[in-house]
Amino acid sequence: MYLEKRLLVRDFLIEPVPQIDLTEFALHGEEILDQHILSVIPALREKNIAVVDASGTVTGLLILERVAEHLVDFIRETEAALTAVLGVTDDVICMIDSQENVTGWNRKAELLYGIKCQDILGRSIHDFFTNLVVTRVCREDREVYAEYHQPRQDTHVLINSVPIRRDGRVIGGVSAEKDVTEVIQLNRALSRASYQVKCLKEAIQKNEIKRVDPFAKLYGHHPRLKAIMDVARRAAPTDATVLIRGESGTGKEVLARAIHEASDRAGKPFVVINCGAIPAELFESEIFGYEQGAFTGAGPRGKPGLLEMANEGTVFLDEIGELPPNLQVKLLRVLQERVFYRVGGSRPVSVNIRIIAATNRQLEEMVSGGEFREDLYYRLNVISVEMPPLRERRSDIPELLYRFLQEYCQLYGKEISKVEPGVVAALLSYSWPGNVRELKNTVERMVVLAENEVITERDLPKYLREHALGFAAARESPPDLTVAAKETEKEIILKALKEAGGNRTVTARLLGVPRSTLYYKMNRLGILGAKKPLRKN
Structure with missing residues (x-):
């Protein structure tokens, strides 16, 4: 039970009245206090109850009329709370009783299915829907979570549904549905527009479109992703250090490359250093390089390190949380002074680099636990963004x-x-x-x-x-998505026109279609202005 009120006998006691006539009451010990109030209702119908302690002193009274009033208040409060819950959630909520009649229907359900509360409440749910998950979980007495369901031809949902049980017996069911119709329709629209997307991608790969947005490689339109890209765009033109957080596989390196390509360092080296993959004993020689004869097996001419190779470009420190503590102090000096020494060398090497770091660990906890240097953490955590999990x-x-x-x-x-x-x-x-x-x-x-x-x-x-x-x-057959496909086609053409500077000949070449076909589509989609009639080819 997830509700605070447990309805124990002690919650219904009233203070004893002076000179009370105990012959009118049944006497019970204090062990009754932790019983559920409903368990003593049959006894209350026979006689009111007086609770006495071990010494026989009356500590409280249970009077049937007062208990009934208290229970009525509780029912009303519970009804008000349930109504508020049904109204505040963004999911479609439907409740049924043991006869499969609708007992709960919220505003989101009204909006999604176009059925008003007054039209469905109290009626059989089968008058409105077929193949229902909520009736199935009631009959089979089992729970369902995140199951795809199509309650109507034009509606797609992910559904959670559980039986309502009382004393081990199913007395109804409740379902919460998340509407995913738009993403399913987007799936269809993207499928129909796949040819145009393919052509645009090929054009990008061949550098036929100028001023390509580096952040276009971060696929998606989720608000959190857009917010991250907005911060990254503003940080890109600067040399400020960026710390990218997020779980493995969320696209931290893709974002780091986009920041690099959107900066003035685009076209210069982008060097990835995986701090967790380089053995500690090789870290210095790989990162800082080494002079000839610096150690057994060193090359006769020495070797520049990854930091030197990244000069005038960007260094991406991946898995920075895996860097051993003894190497953190050496990296800190590079971040502070942009100067280091090769292994076995005495001449300082200066580099002009921008630092972007990434981690899937909680650096704050590592700092508290002494696993990560606090001064290095603050050097890295200038601009921090967190990639959301999928x-x-x-x-x-x-x-x-x-x-x-x-x-x-x-x-x-x-x-x-x-x-x-x-x-x-x-x-x-x-x-x-x-x-x-x-x-x-x-x-x-x-x-x-x-x-x-x-x-x-x-x-x-x-x-x-x-x-x-x-x-x-x-x-089943998907709904007609002609309108959605047209909108997608229009968006692709407008984007190509923008990239081509309004030149329709270049736009047609970017889209991989004849110019006459482009003009036809622009006219059909309402892109051509009224003062620019369709020209014949």
Whole structure:
């Protein structure tokens, strides 16, 4: 039970009245105080109760009329609290009783399904829906979490549903549904626009589009990702040190490269140093380099270190939390003075570098525990951003899916035209402990193993295939997404026009279509102004 009020007998006691006539009361010891009030109601119907202590002194009274008033107040308060909960949540909430009649229906449910409370409350839920999860969990007495469901032809949800139990008996059920219709529709729209995306990507790779946004490689439109990119854009033109936090696989190195490419150091070296992968005994020679004869096995001409190789560019210190304490002080001096000595050398080496660091560990806790130098932490933590895990930006999964799909189709020479809805739903409901990297590897696997032009649930890895067992309903014909496809097509053309500086000939070449086709599409989509009629070719 997650509610504070337990309704114990002690909560219903009233003070004893002086000169009370105990013959009107049944006497009970104090052991009754921790019993549930409902357990003593039958006794109260026979006779009011007086609670006495070990010495026989009356410590409190239970009077049926006062208990009934208290219970009525509790029921009203509980009803008010339940109404507030139903109104404040962003999920669709539906409750049914043992007869499968609707007993709860919140405002979000009204908005999603267009059914008012007064029209559905008290009526059988089967008058409005079929193939329901909430009725199934009641009948089977089991719980369901994050299951894909399609209650209507044009609606897609992820649903949590549990039975309502009392004394071990199912007396109803409740379901909470998260509307994912928009991301499913986006999945369809992206599929239909795959050709245009492919052409634009090829054009970017061939450097035919100028002023490419380095942050475009960070796929997704989630508000948290956009906020991170906004901070990164403002930090990029400076030489301020950036600390990127986040779980493994969230795209920390991709963000670091974008910051480098958006800075004045673009075109200069971007050197990655994995602090956890270089053995401690080799760290100094790899990072700082060495002079000839510095140690046994050293080359006759010496060797520049990674910091020298990054001069005038950017150094990306990945897994900075794994750096041994004895090496942290040496790195600190480089950050402070941009000067170091090669191993075995006596001549100082100066470098002009920008530092970007990344970690998946809690550096603050490491500082408190003496595992990480406090002064190094403050040197690194000038501008700090945290990449969100994929499970916290699930709305980006359809876009990531189709971006990676196009990449691996080109790599392996395959033509994938469609992804089954059950596959998308399984990807949406999975927690992705490996984040974007795990999703990318999963897409590569599916492309390699796909036997035809459609990726089905059979192509999912075994652990993901289990998530797809309940997705059969998603295989029904998808809703018409003509409008969404047109909007996507319009957005792509406008973006190409902007990149081409308004030159329609260049735009047509970037999109890989004849100029006449571009003019036709611009006219159909309302991009051409009224004063610029469609010209014939």
